[in-house]
Amino acid sequence: MTAFVSLDGVRKRWSPATVVGPVSLEIARGEIVALLGPSGSGKTTVLRLLAGFETPDAGRIAIADEDVTALPPARRRCGMVFQHYALFPHLDVGENVAFGLAQIDRHGRDRKVAGALELVDLTGFERRKPHELSGGQQQRVALARALAPEPRVLLLDEPLSNLDPSLRERTRRELRAVIKRVGITTVFVTHEQEEAFDLGDRVGVLSRGRLEQVGTPDDLYERPASLFVATFVGRANVLQGPTARALGGSEGQVLVIRPEQLRFTDGGLPGLVRERRYTGAAAYYQVETEGGDRLEVVADPGAARVGDRVYVEALRVLAFREGHA
Amino acid sequence: MNSRLRPADRAAPDYWLMPHRDVRRILPRLSLTLLLAWLVLYPILVAVADAAHGDALGTFVSRTGEWAALWASVWVSLASVVLAAAIGVPLALLFEWLDFPGRKTLGSLVALPAVLPPFVGVIAFLFLYGESGFVARAVQGVFGLNRAPWRLQGAGAILLVHAYSMYVYFYLFTRAGLAKLDASLFEAAQALGAGRWQVLSRVTLPLLRPALAGAALLVFMTALGSFSAPYVFGGGFRVMTTQIVATKLNGELPLAMVETVALALVAIVGLAVLRRTEGDDLLTALGKGTAPRRRAIRRPAVRGLATAAGWLFATLLLLPHLTLALVSLVPYGSWTTEAVPPVLSLVNYQRLFGEPERLRPLVNSLWMAAVSTLAALLLALAAGALVGRRGPGGRGGRGGQFRGPIEALVALPWALPGTVFAIALAATFSVSSPLTLRWILVGTVLLLPLAYVVRNLPVTGRAVLAGYRQLDPAFAEAAASLGAGRWATLRRVTLPLLRPALAAGASLAFVTALGDFVTSIVLYTYDNRPISIEIMSSLRVSELGVAAAFGVILMVVSAVVLGLGARR
Numbered sequence: 001m002t003a004f005v006s007l008d009g010v011r012k013r014w015s016p017a018t019v020v021g022p023v024s025l026e027i028a029r030g031e032i033v034a035l036l037g038p039s040g041s042g043k044t045t046v047l048r049l050l051a052g053f054e055t056p057d058a059g060r061i062a063i064a065d066e067d068v069t070a071l072p073p074a075r076r077r078c079g080m081v082f083q084h085y086a087l088f089p090h091l092d093v094g095e096n097v098a099f100g101l102a103q104i105d106r107h108g109r110d111r112k113v114a115g116a117l118e119l120v121d122l123t124g125f126e127r128r129k130p131h132e133l134s135g136g137q138q139q140r141v142a143l144a145r146a147l148a149p150e151p152r153v154l155l156l157d158e159p160l161s162n163l164d165p166s167l168r169e170r171t172r173r174e175l176r177a178v179i180k181r182v183g184i185t186t187v188f189v190t191h192e193q194e195e196a197f198d199l200g201d202r203v204g205v206l207s208r209g210r211l212e213q214v215g216t217p218d219d220l221y222e223r224p225a226s227l228f229v230a231t232f233v234g235r236a237n238v239l240q241g242p243t244a245r246a247l248g249g250s251e252g253q254v255l256v257i258r259p260e261q262l263r264f265t266d267g268g269l270p271g272l273v274r275e276r277r278y279t280g281a282a283a284y285y286q287v288e289t290e291g292g293d294r295l296e297v298v299a300d301p302g303a304a305r306v307g308d309r310v311y312v313e314a315l316r317v318l319a320f321r322e323g324h325a
Numbered sequence: 326m327n328s329r330l331r332p333a334d335r336a337a338p339d340y341w342l343m344p345h346r347d348v349r350r351i352l353p354r355l356s357l358t359l360l361l362a363w364l365v366l367y368p369i370l371v372a373v374a375d376a377a378h379g380d381a382l383g384t385f386v387s388r389t390g391e392w393a394a395l396w397a398s399v400w401v402s403l404a405s406v407v408l409a410a411a412i413g414v415p416l417a418l419l420f421e422w423l424d425f426p427g428r429k430t431l432g433s434l435v436a437l438p439a440v441l442p443p444f445v446g447v448i449a450f451l452f453l454y455g456e457s458g459f460v461a462r463a464v465q466g467v468f469g470l471n472r473a474p475w476r477l478q479g480a481g482a483i484l485l486v487h488a489y490s491m492y493v494y495f496y497l498f499t500r501a502g503l504a505k506l507d508a509s510l511f512e513a514a515q516a517l518g519a520g521r522w523q524v525l526s527r528v529t530l531p532l533l534r535p536a537l538a539g540a541a542l543l544v545f546m547t548a549l550g551s552f553s554a555p556y557v558f559g560g561g562f563r564v565m566t567t568q569i570v571a572t573k574l575n576g577e578l579p580l581a582m583v584e585t586v587a588l589a590l591v592a593i594v595g596l597a598v599l600r601r602t603e604g605d606d607l608l609t610a611l612g613k614g615t616a617p618r619r620r621a622i623r624r625p626a627v628r629g630l631a632t633a634a635g636w637l638f639a640t641l642l643l644l645p646h647l648t649l650a651l652v653s654l655v656p657y658g659s660w661t662t663e664a665v666p667p668v669l670s671l672v673n674y675q676r677l678f679g680e681p682e683r684l685r686p687l688v689n690s691l692w693m694a695a696v697s698t699l700a701a702l703l704l705a706l707a708a709g710a711l712v713g714r715r716g717p718g719g720r721g722g723r724g725g726q727f728r729g730p731i732e733a734l735v736a737l738p739w740a741l742p743g744t745v746f747a748i749a750l751a752a753t754f755s756v757s758s759p760l761t762l763r764w765i766l767v768g769t770v771l772l773l774p775l776a777y778v779v780r781n782l783p784v785t786g787r788a789v790l791a792g793y794r795q796l797d798p799a800f801a802e803a804a805a806s807l808g809a810g811r812w813a814t815l816r817r818v819t820l821p822l823l824r825p826a827l828a829a830g831a832s833l834a835f836v837t838a839l840g841d842f843v844t845s846i847v848l849y850t851y852d853n854r855p856i857s858i859e860i861m862s863s864l865r866v867s868e869l870g871v872a873a874a875f876g877v878i879l880m881v882v883s884a885v886v887l888g889l890g891a892r893r
Contacts, residue, residue, distance in 0.1 A: 053802050073805035080806040086799035090821040099817070100807030149807060 003062075004029035004185050005050070005153055010059030012045055020045040020209040022059060032179060032186040033214075034200030036193060038232070042209040043189045044157060050187060051155050052076045063152055079146030079184075080155045084162060085138050087130035093117070093141050094126030100149035116144040119178055136167050143175070147182060154179065156188035160195060172198055193233055205229050227320040230256040235296065237262070240322065243269065243293040247314040256318040259284065259298040268313035271295065273304045287312055354711050354727040361704070361734035363762055364779055368749035369589065369741070371763075375752055376586045381579035385587070394568040395587055398549055401483060401564055402595070405548035406541050408488035413495025413540070421503040424619040425631045434639045439493045440884045441645065442840025444553040444857045445876040446490050448864065449645035451477065451557060452652045452873065454485070459648060459664075466664045482558035487548050489645075494547075495540040502536030503529075534602075542599040549592055550742030552843040565591070566744040570846060573748065585748045589741050596740050646880065653873035673870040677878075683871070686859035687878065693853060694838035697777030698831050704782060705789035705830065708735055709823075710815070713793030714801075732790065739783035743843035750776050751847060770853040776844045781834035788833070792826025832890020836883045 003026035011021035020042035027033050035043040048054045050061065052073035061069045068076050079100075087096050097113045104112065117123050120140035130138060139159065146154060159175065160168045176199050179186050190196050196203045197217040204214040205228075213225040224230035231238055237257045239247065244255040246269045274294070275286035283301040287310060288294055295312060304310050376382065385391050420432045441449065454460050456473040464474045477485075506529070514524045530537075552566040559567055565588040572581040622628040651666070653673055660666040677683050712728040738746060754766035754775075766772040800822060804814040820827070842857035849858050856875050863872035 051802070051806055053805070072810075073802065074808050074810050076806075077808075078806060080803065082799045082803060084797070084799060086797060086803040088800060088803070088818060088822075090824075099804065099809070102808070102813070145803075145807070155806075 003027060004031075004064060005187070006060075006062045007046070007050070008060045008062070010046075010049055010056045010061060012049060012054055013057050018209070020049075021056070023211045024059075025204060025211060025214060027185060027187065029185055030183050032176070032188070032199060032201045034196035034203045035187065035189045035206060036196040036200075036203050036233075037191065037206035039191060040208075041206040043191075043206045045209075046206070047155055047157055047187060047189050050153070051078050051080050077149070077151045078153045078155055079149065079151035081139070081142045081146050081157065081159050083158045085130075085142040087138055087141055087145070089130055091130075092126065093122070093128045093130065093133070096130065096141060097126075097145045097148050099145060112148055116148040117141075119147065119182070120144045121174075135163050136171055139163065139171065140174075143178065147178075147184070152185070154182075154184045154186040156186065158189055158191070160190070160192075168195075175199065205232060207232070224256070224318060227254060227256065230318050230320070235259050237295050239293060239295075242291050243289050243295075246289075247312075248317055249319055252322050254320045254322050255314075256320065257295075257314050257316075259296040261316045262295060262297040262312055262314055264297065264299055264303055264310050265313045266311060268311040269295075270309065270311055273306050273308045273310055276304070276306050285310075351726060353707075354731070357704075357707050357711055358727050358730050358734070361708075361731060361782075364775075365734050365737050365782065367762070368746065368753040368779075369737075371753040372582050372585050372589075372745075372749040375579060376582035379579050381577075381583045384577075384580055385583040390563070391568070391584065391587075394563040394565050394584075395591065397480070397563065398565040398588065399591060399595075401480060401487070401555075402545050402548040404484055405487040405491055405551075406544045408484060409491040409544045410495050410537070410541065412488060413492035414499050414537070416492070417496050417499035417503060421500055422619060423631070424621040425628055425635065427632060427635060428619075431635045431639050434642065435496060436493055437642055437646070438490045440880065440887060441490065442836070442842075442857075442879055442883060443490065443551065444840060444842035444860065445649065445879050446645060447486055447553040447557045448860060448872060448876055449649045450482075450486050450489070452869070453645055453648040462664045478558055478560040479562045483551075483554045483562070483564075486554040486558065487544075487551065489642075491544045491547055494543045495537070498536045498540035498543075499533060502533045506532060538599060538602045541602075542596070545595055545599060546592065546740070546742075549588075549595065550744065550843065552742075552744060552846075556842075556846075566742060566843070569744050569748060573751075573847065578752070581748055582752060585745050589745045592741050592745070649873050649876045649880065651873075652869055653877045655870045655873075657868055657870055673874040677871065677874050683859075686854050686856045686875070689853050690839050690855040690857075690879075693774040693777060693855065694835050697774045697781055697838050698785070698835045700774075700778045701781035701785040701834050702789070702827065702831055704778070705735065705785035706827075708732070708786060709789045709793040710819075713790045715794060715796070715798050732786075735786035735790070736783050738779050739787075743780060743841070744847065746779055747776055747844040747847035750779070767848075768850055770850060773845060773848045773850075773853055773855070776848050777838040777841065780841070780844060781838060784834045784837060785830040788826045788830025789823065792823045795826075796822055828890045828892070832886045836886050839886075840879055840883060 005025075005027040007023050007025045009022040009024055011019065011023070013019045023042075023046055025033075025046075035046055037043045045054060049056055052068070052071060056069065059069070060067060063076065063078075088099065091099070094113050094117075097116050098109050101109045101112055113126065114123070117125060120143055122137060122140055122144065125133075125137070125141070130141065133141065139162070143159075160171055163171055172195060188199065190199075200217070202214055202216055203220055205212045205220065207228045213220060213229045215223075220229060220233045224233060227238075230236055235258065237255075237259065239249070239255045239257065240253075244253060245251070247255060247257065249255040269289060271287040271289045273285050274288050277284040277286075278301055280301075282298050283303070285297045285299060285304060286294055287297055297312060416435060420428060420435070438446065450458075452458050455477045456475070458477070461473045461475060464470070465472075468474070510528055510532070511524055514528045519527060550566065551564075552570070555562070555564045555567045556570075563571070565584060569581050569584045569588065572584055622631055651669075654669040654671065655666040656668055656670055656672045659668040677687075708731050712731050750772060751767055753763055754772055756763045757765045766775065796819070800818050801814050804818045809817060840857065841855065842861075845855045845857055846861075849855060856879055860872045860875045863869075863875070
């Protein structure tokens with residue numbers, strides 16, 4: 001594979017204490033990459049560096065083998081969907097979508113606007129004003145506007161964070177369908193793991209300005225490269241000391257165990273069920289060990305009751321060396 | 326697929342050498358800062374230098390008249406604050422809390438004095454309450470007196486005009502503050518056992534403090550710089566603004582400089598003291614809730630009384646405007662001793678528009694107001710574009726360099742009375758010395774519009790900078806990501822979005838320049854004499870009708886322009 005978008009040692013320094021990068025990342029043509037991380041991890045900065053709104057202090061950014069590091073945003077041909085959409089309130093939907101088509105004659109422009117609106121299922125909405133639309137419709141107009149000039153890369157900044165939770169899942173599926181239909185190389189930023197896993201072909205996890213790991217959702221969950229990735233992605237029991245050793249760890253190791261990789265048995269680490277949270281198909285149990293550690297175990301809803309004395313064993317553990325966060 | 330993690334790059338970027346793009350970023354800011362400094366700060370420094378020169382300072386200190394004028398300026402300004410608050414705050418409470426027939430109409434009528442340019446307001450008062458005004462004539466007629474019952478002169482007269490024209494600040498600020506209050510705050514206080522007066526004194530007023538302090542500051546500064554009222558009604562009672570102009574007319578220029586600097590110092594001290602009382606705007610921090618519901622007055626008798634009182638008050642407020650309109654219809658020499666003018670006609674307006682010499686002042690005022698507003702708007706836009714933008718994603722980064730100096734320079738003319746700037750500009754541009762950036766502009770038509778630009782800068786600057794601050798930086802970024810360059814973004818996105826702020830700032834600036842008297846009287850020439858000066862000359866030769874007609878035109882144009890500016 002040759003990279004269509006590549007960041008090579010890109011670094012941005014906000015202050016001596018806050019530095020993003022160096023980040024290196026290669027993205028294939030047509031691939032959807034999610035940048036996932038807690039707030040302040042630098043994921044938005046990486047996106048803005050790609051868009052050209054920030055200039056890196058070091059490193060190189062290339063799109064389709066063209067060095068765009070010093071190119072202003074207007075000449076990068078990156079479509080962007082902003083967190084709050086940034087639809088121009090003084091223009092109607094049609095004018096918003098046509099904004100990036102200034103170079104094209106009127107007829108061609110109208111055709112492209114209609115095409116872009118059809119893509120997001122908003123045909124006939126041309127003369128509406130942004131404030132007359134629902135949040136989901138605004139999001140789709142923002143997407144149509146970004147795609148209309150046929151950019152080389154699509155950038156999305158927390159594209160679903162402004163929507164009702166009930167709307168998010170459906171919009172996510174539609175978003176992925178549109179992107180795949182257009183076949184455009186896409187980078188998007190999110191702090192929600194479910195969103196990243198659902199939308200991204202690959203996910204890059206950022207922490208404190210560093211790209212910790214890039215991989216498929218399975219990779220990140222099953223084979224996390226660091227303790228941070230292991231704990232940030234998915235639910236995890238983080239254990240040290242005697243409890244860790246009782247579950248198969250050795251001296252100086254931190255164990256990360258997914259709740260579904262723990263189970264109740266007849267013999268193993270003893271503990272007391274403190275809480276039980278019922279979710280329908282399964283239940284989450286909080287088990288307190290004799291050492292005072294708490295373990296989260298997923299099991300059958302009928303496996304135990306609060307106050308029961310149980311024994312726990314681990315099916316699979318992820319081991320990290322102590323002190324390597 | 327490969328993704329690599331690399332160790333930290335080796336060479337740290339060189340912060341010592343300024344890269345090309347940083348020079349390009351700093352140069353426009355530096356240029357704007359220098360231009361503003363030349364326009365706003367430099368004349369003040371020249372005035373200070375001139376004042377320190379020679380023995381004028383000694384003269385100032387030794388003359389008791391100077392100290393009396395300075396003290397008069399201070400106490401008249403403070404008394405104006407008290408009077409304006411005494412009228413404006415209760416009115417605001419009334420309109421915001423009680424409901425009675427005609428509340429909405431009256432509520433906007435109450436803001437009317439704001440539409441009257443200061444000098445026009447003063448002559449309207451003269452026609453109404455002056456020695457030979459309607460009220461005095463009526464009293465004279467009713468009681469059969471053989472001379473006017475009073476003379477509208479001295480500190481009392483000045484305070485009357487100030488109270489009339491400046492309570493609007495307290496009224497508007499208090500209403501805005503009250504509108505931000507959350508009903509649950511009052512309910513919480515009541516639930517904790519506070520009675521009506523306790524709620525007012527322990528909750529309402531403390532929360533209104535920033536609004537009240539803001540209004541007090543505005544009234545104090547306006548009163549301190551007020552020139553029209555003391556000029557027309559002062560008589561032997563001098564405040565600093567009239568004292569300065571009198572000294573200048575006497576030809577004692579160095580002394581006028583010292584007086585100017587003294588007045589500027591009082592303004593700065595007043596500003597500093599009043600700023601400290603402002604405190605934090607707790608209401609904004611609390612966020613907006615639901616405003617308390619207005620209480621309808623139930624008892625019919627009380628309701629009728631309140632309504633009648635309201636309309637009576639509104640009529641009282643409208644009287645100056647009506648008087649002006651009436652006097653403008655009185656032909657020259659047709660009204661002598663009668664209580665009401667016997668003849669009314671449009672002859673004054675016909676002469677005004679028919680004779681080119683009469684029309685000149687109107688044309689002069691219009692072009693100078695238009696040009697100075699445009700210039701002040703362009704300077705404000707430059708300031709906004711260079712330092713007004715919010716940093717992306719909540720980061721303050723971009724505003725950075727020169728933001729403080731540029732914002733301070735834009736605001737400075739507001740902090741100093743108009744007379745101060747007029748005198749300072751006259752002193753600065755009466756010398757030809759291109760090396761020190763001074764040219765002879767005194768006696769040319771350019772100096773007055775230049776002074777208007779300086780005076781208008783805070784008005785347009787405040788509006789445009791506020792507009793920029795409210796602008797989501799994502800709009801400009803969205804435009805850039807869609808291929809729009811810097812100018813296209815300005816034209817297609819930023820300017821349309823700033824339109825309300827631009828219109829508000831421009832209309833206010835235009836109206837201020839159009840009605841200006843303070844700076845005009847110091848800097849006008851025959852060729853650019855503005856309306857206010859023409860009104861004054863008409864009064865001198867007793868052409869009251871023509872003066873009033875000019876006043877009416879000024880009032881109508883101001884109202885129309887302000888109305889246009891307030892349109893969303």
